[in-house]
Amino acid sequence: MTKQLSIYVYGAEQLCASCVNLPSSKETYEWLQAAIERKYPEQPFKIEYIDIFNPPEDEAKKEFANRVIEEDLFYPLVLIEDKIVGEGNPRLKTIFSEMEKYGYHSAS
Structure with a gap:
């Protein structure tokens, strides 16, 4: 069984200065979650969005x-x-490559 990976997406409501024409951090998080679920169905992972200006209590x-x-x-x-x-x-491609180092296998 593949180890459950922890994936964190750090971002903010406002776009970073260099990312003006890109999706928001929250949109990227949602897109990434859907893409990983499609690529690695029934393989455990945890993905979490963290607002850099309002992070959780976890140190x-x-x-x-x-x-x-x-x-x-x-x-x-x-x-x-x-x-x-x-x-x-x-x-x-970079994210999937890293996940495959932990034993994740593509469904397709």
Whole structure:
């Protein structure tokens, strides 16, 4: 059985300055969730959206949200486990490639 991956999408209501013509962070989160469910049906994963300006109480998530702000990282920022796999305009190919390192297999 494949280990359940934790995928985090860090973002904000407002678009980052370099991402003006791109979807919002929340839209990217929803799109990514649907794409992963289609690609890896019945394979466990947890995906969570985290607002960088209003993060949850979890200390690690708060710290990373603060890092996104302080280091001017592009968002939405996609994190799988502890690895950044996408910034600004995340690429499915990169995200899928990282998931496959953990044993995920494409349905098609």
